[in-house]
Amino acid sequence: QKEVEQNSGPLSVPEGAIASLNCTYSDRGSQSFFWYRQYSGKSPELIMSIYSNGDKEDGRFTAQLNKASQYVSLLIRDSQPSDSATYLCADWMDSSYKLIFGSGTRLLVRP
Amino acid sequence: EAQVTQNPRYLITVTGKKLTVTCSQNMNHEYMSWYRQDPGLGLRQIYYSMNVEVTDKGDVPEGYKVSRKEKRNFPLILESPSPNQTSLYFCASSLDRTEAFFGQGTRLTVV
Numbered sequence: 001q002k003e004v005e006q007n008s009g010p011l012s013v014p015e016g017a018i019a020s021l022n023c024t025y026s027d028r029g030s031q032s033f034f035w036y037r038q039y040s041g042k043s044p045e046l047i048m049s050i051y052s053n054g055d056k057e058d059g060r061f062t063a064q065l066n067k068a069s070q071y072v073s074l075l076i077r078d079s080q081p082s083d084s085a086t087y088l089c090a091d092w093m094d095s096s097y098k099l100i101f102g103s104g105t106r107l108l109v110r111p
Numbered sequence: 112e113a114q115v116t117q118n119p120r121y122l123i124t125v126t127g128k129k130l131t132v133t134c135s136q137n138m139n140h141e142y143m144s145w146y147r148q149d150p151g152l153g154l155r156q157i158y159y160s161m162n163v164e165v166t167d168k169g170d171v172p173e174g175y176k177v178s179r180k181e182k183r184n185f186p187l188i189l190e191s192p193s194p195n196q197t198s199l200y201f202c203a204s205s206l207d208r209t210e211a212f213f214g215q216g217t218r219l220t221v222v
Contacts, residue, residue, distance in 0.1 A: 008151075031208065032208045034210055034211070041199070041216075042216070043201055043213040043214060043216050044154070044201070044213050045213075046210045046211075046212070088153070088154065090211070092208045098144075098159060098169060099142075099156070099203070099205070100156065101146070101153055102153060103151070103152065103153030104153055
């Protein structure tokens with residue numbers, strides 16, 4: 001089992017819709033989770049961080065963490081074509097002190 | 112301005128010719144790491160460092176060396192580059208188990 005797993009997509013949504021991106025992780029001791037956005041050929045850019053169970057909202061973005069089920073998700077409301085990118089989930093591994101990334105989900109927002 | 116700076120941004124080299132990619136951060140972060148990114152494989156960690164003189168292997172360390180003599184710098188050394196090290200490389204830094212900040216990336220081609 002990979003340490004951090006994401007569906008590679010592409011996830012295609014119409015403009016204005018809600019995009020839902022999911023990530024599962026294997027280390028039960030993990031405490032810190034992050035969502036990054038990456039445009040092709042560019043460096044990853046932090047979108048959200050979440051450290052405790054529940055929801056965290058920032059503008060059009062909501063991160064959700066469920067430690068019992070070991071998944072973290074990102075909701076993007078009112079999706080825009082400029083949101084089209086690859087979204088990476090990252091997890092600080094408690095067992096190995098490494099920041100590990102999922103392989104990313106490609107999001108396409110259709111005008 | 113808080114930033115992580117990598118150099119060079121682009122590099123074409125020949126098999127076996129030693130090279131160094133530099134990484135510097137001005138945020139006084141303890142943690143620094145190197146990743147490579149290849150199509151379909153996501154971000155894979157090469158080496159990381161928890162502080163000065165403390166480094167450890169990531170998931171794909173073969174063929175690479177690092178050093179951490181100063182807190183701000185974390186160079187990546189390829190003693191004898193091979194074509195399978197052609198990739199997009201990112202340096203990142205962070206405080207302990209918090210969000211990581213990335214450099215602009217170095218696109219390396221080994222012929």
